[in-house]
Amino acid sequence: xxxxxxxxxxxxxxxxxxxxxxxxxxxxxxxxxxxxxxxxxxxxxxxxxxxxxxxxxxxxxxxxxxxxxxxxxxxxxxxxxxxxxxxxxxxxxxxxxxxxxxxxxxxxxxxxxx
Amino acid sequence: xxxxxxxxxxxxxxxxxxxxxxxxxxxxxxxxxxxxxxxxxxxxxxxxxxxxxxxxxxxxxxxxxxxxxxxxxxxxxxxxxxxxxxxxxxxxxxxxxxxxxxxxxxxxxxxxxxxxx
Numbered sequence: 001x002x003x004x005x006x007x008x009x010x011x012x013x014x015x016x017x018x019x020x021x022x023x024x025x026x027x028x029x030x031x032x033x034x035x036x037x038x039x040x041x042x043x044x045x046x047x048x049x050x051x052x053x054x055x056x057x058x059x060x061x062x063x064x065x066x067x068x069x070x071x072x073x074x075x076x077x078x079x080x081x082x083x084x085x086x087x088x089x090x091x092x093x094x095x096x097x098x099x100x101x102x103x104x105x106x107x108x109x110x111x112x113x114x
Numbered sequence: 115x116x117x118x119x120x121x122x123x124x125x126x127x128x129x130x131x132x133x134x135x136x137x138x139x140x141x142x143x144x145x146x147x148x149x150x151x152x153x154x155x156x157x158x159x160x161x162x163x164x165x166x167x168x169x170x171x172x173x174x175x176x177x178x179x180x181x182x183x184x185x186x187x188x189x190x191x192x193x194x195x196x197x198x199x200x201x202x203x204x205x206x207x208x209x210x211x212x213x214x215x216x217x218x219x220x221x222x223x224x225x226x227x228x229x230x231x
Binding site: 004009034036041042043044045046049090092101102103104105106107 | 118120154155156157159170204205206219220221222223224225
């Protein structure tokens, strides 16, 4: 069975500092990895995904994520955090196959402090 | 952002009530999903419809009954719910999970905040 772990319930970072939100996964076969963001009272919004190719994936709003196969990780990063980045971030994984089953993590709350 | 809409946004119901949640997608997608979001738990996939056929039912209690009359609309019919069913119910759509071999991006609605008294 596939799974996703987001080890931090909350990450606090000062505005302007780099941020990292951690994600590790477990899946049989090749992983497809996603990051979604959820702002208060809103649904999840797609940020980026890794399918194949370059391990560094660039996404919306200046976010990027690095796929590390040996560490089974897909950490979300941004060089300079904004207060408006404060939200709930979800990592998700699926695997190759005829029908996609996506497994989401528990989410990490990012708080950017002015 | 408004490609997937959900109504109502908030719903309070008693355990003996019957109500329905509605989802509509305007993206021309072929697949639709229901998720349950509870605090500090992973997002729980409830049902998946692809081309109006149910392809996933994740051991969801029968008090939740989905309906997908066409590829743009998805309903979740609720009856005799329990207080532990209180949660945010999210609808999502994607192009076609069976064709995209795991790479399908999902687009979410804003959710319905359900409270069961």
